[in-house]
Amino acid sequence: MRLILLGPPGAGKGTQAQFLIDEFGIPQLSTGDMLRAAIAAETPLGLEVKDIIARGDLVPDETVVGIISDRLDEEDCKNGFILDGFPRTTAQAEALEVLLEDKGLSLDAVVEIKADADTLVARILKRAAESGGAREDDNEEVLRNRLDVYEELTAPLVEYYSGKGLVKSVDGMAGIEEVTASIMKALKG
Numbered sequence: 001m002r003l004i005l006l007g008p009p010g011a012g013k014g015t016q017a018q019f020l021i022d023e024f025g026i027p028q029l030s031t032g033d034m035l036r037a038a039i040a041a042e043t044p045l046g047l048e049v050k051d052i053i054a055r056g057d058l059v060p061d062e063t064v065v066g067i068i069s070d071r072l073d074e075e076d077c078k079n080g081f082i083l084d085g086f087p088r089t090t091a092q093a094e095a096l097e098v099l100l101e102d103k104g105l106s107l108d109a110v111v112e113i114k115a116d117a118d119t120l121v122a123r124i125l126k127r128a129a130e131s132g133g134a135r136e137d138d139n140e141e142v143l144r145n146r147l148d149v150y151e152e153l154t155a156p157l158v159e160y161y162s163g164k165g166l167v168k169s170v171d172g173m174a175g176i177e178e179v180t181a182s183i184m185k186a187l188k189g
C-alpha cells in the first residue's frame with residue numbers, strides 16, 4: 001500500500017499514520033520528522049532548514065524531494081509507505097510522480113483529512129502545551145502562517161490528485177478512532 005496523507009497541520013496525519021503503520025506494516029515517511037531530526041543533529045541540512053521551519057515556511061522543493069528519493073530506496077519501503085507531510089506543493093507532487101515512475105511504482109490512494117482552521121489552532125496549541133512546547137513552530141503566529149501556507153500551496157494538491165482519481169476524503173474533526181475507521185473504510189471501499 002502506497003499512500004499519501006494530506007491535510008493541514010494538526011489534522012491528525014501523524015496520529016493516523018501510527019495506526020496505518022500497524023495495520024499495513026509499512027513505514028511512515030514524515031519529512032517534518034526527518035527535518036527536525038536533522039536540526040537536532042545539527043547536520044548541514046538541519047542548519048539550512050532551521051530558520052525556515054521556525055517561521056512556518058516551506059523548505060525548498062529540491063531539498064525535500066532529495067530526502068524522499070533516498071528514503072524510498074530503503075529496504076523497509078519495498079511493501080509500501082505512508083507519506084506524511086510530503087508532497088506539499090504541486091512541484092513536489094510532480095517530482096514524486098517522476099520518482100515513482102522511475103522506480104516502477106504508483107500510488108494507491110491519497111487520504112485527505114479535512115479539518116477547519118480555527119479548531120486546528122486550538123488543537124495544536126493544546127498539543128504544544130501538553131508537550132511542554134517541544135516544537136518551536138507550535139506557537140499561534142507561526143501556526144497561522146503554516147495554515148496559510150497549507151491553504152495556498154498544499155490544498156491545491158487535493159484537486160491535483162482528484163484529477164487522477166486517487167483522493168479519499170475523511171472528516172478529521174471526528175474522534176481519533178472514528179477518523180481511523182473512516183480511513184479504513186475509504187481504503188477498502
Ligand code: AMP
Nearest residue numbers: 031032053056057058059064085086088
Ligand atoms: P510537519 O511536521 O509536516 O508539520 O512539518 C514541519 C515543517 O517542516 C513545515 O512547516 C515545513 O517548514 C517543513 N516541511 C516538512 N515537510 C515539508 C515539505 N514536504 N516541503 C517543504 N517543507 C516541509
